[in-house]
Amino acid sequence: MPIEGSNQSETRRLRLGMVGGGPGAFIGAVHRIAARLDDRYELVAAALSSDAARSISGAKELHIPRPYRSFEEMVSSESKRADGIEVVSIVTPNHLHHAPAKAFLEAGIHVICDKPLTTTLGDALDLAQTVKRTGLVFGLTHNYTGHPMVRQAREMVLAGELGPIRLIQVEYVQDWLTTPLEKTGQKQAEWRTDPARSGPAGSLGDIGTHAYNLACFVTGLSCEQVAADVTTFVPGRRLDDNVHVMLRLAKGAKGGLWASQVTPGNENNLSLRVYGEKAGLEWRQEDPNQLSFAPLGEPRRIIRRGSAGTGSAAAHATRIPSGHPEGYLEAFAQLYTDLAEQITAKIEKRSPSPNSLLVPGVADGVEGVKFINAVLESSRNRSAWTAIPGHQ
Secondary structure (H helix, E strand, O other): OOOOOOOOOOOOOEEEEEEOOOOOOHHHHHHHHHHHHOOOEEEEEEEOOOOHHHHHHHHHHOOOOEEOOOHHHHHHHHOOOOOOOOEEEEOOOHHHOHHHHHHHHHOOOEEEEOOOOOOOHHHHHHHHHHHHHHOOOEEEOOHHHHOHHHHHHHHHHHOOOOOOEEEEEEEEEOOOOOOOHHHHOOHHHHHHOOHHHHOOOOHHHHHHHHHHHHHHHHHOOOEEEEEEEEEOOOOOOOOOOEEEEEEEEHHHOEEEEEEEOOOOOOOOEEEEEEEEOOEEEEEEOOOOOEEEEEEOOOOOEEEEOOOOOOOHHHHHOOOOOOOOOOOHHHHHHHHHHHHHHHHHHHHOOOOOOHHHHHOOOHHHHHHHHHHHHHHHHHHHOOOOOEEOOOOO
16 A cells, blocks of 8 residues: 555556667666556557667567557657557657657657757757647656655755755766777667767766756756866777766855766765755765755764655655665656656646656756756866856
């Protein structure tokens, strides 16, 4: 049975389609699990590959009832069906986000898109304009914002429990690209290090954008300027694998961001530290069910997911009692469940639950692309301070 504060619902399943993410694709499988975890979606249609034959065979392998040879064919057919899909997940490599997302929006179908939003600012702004014009729901899967204790941290910061924010330190470091794995034919490494498919950023776009989004989400602060050093350590690699960024944020806050995929001993080490005038807090993705809170001059407190010390935002994102860990897949599922509530509310012509509105959207995606561009520009200019457009 769901615990108090759970987001479980008796609402019917939404009809879901998927573009990209065929058998063997890591992120496609994650999206499918996330969509089904809280039983809010039924995957009924898919165009899983840019290769027509693989798209059809992949859908059959995954028991998806309506396979398509291309996303164009899927848009055309599904938009004409009385039982057509209501929402689509875009889980392709980065360079293939814009075209299908725009096509489905134009056809009146809500969109859930993997990050980063697009590989160019022009495409990102175009999607933002399309979302505004259509009035449809658009979710961007910065999945770490779905963790209960990340939402708890945000609630505490915005309630003033830390006082005015002074310092932010965020790190996302991995070791999986320490060697030239892309040269072995490993699929994930091969496309993520290819500028034609990944865009102009490597580790910066892949995990740096997650770190940046997390820092802004928890603090509620926008970043105004960056000074960056972007590095490629592995010989022959075409995109960056290590990034250091200094941040100047709104209200005088300062920060640092480090993203790397060449740090031996780090599997998926995402961590955030935030310090205000009155207190500090720390959260680590590899131990996601607790939040460290340190009021000035008092003993450090550990706030655990599901405990009496958490607020409504964390309770909304909690499924099971404390002591039973929730992690990456549940956080991903939280975004899907919150988006299901937003979409269902539109269908039923009512206001969505306020707690469902914390999912990153197209505006966050635009911010991520602006961040990437500013970091790359700063690094090219000997780490000069560079303004993020719209926040000078």
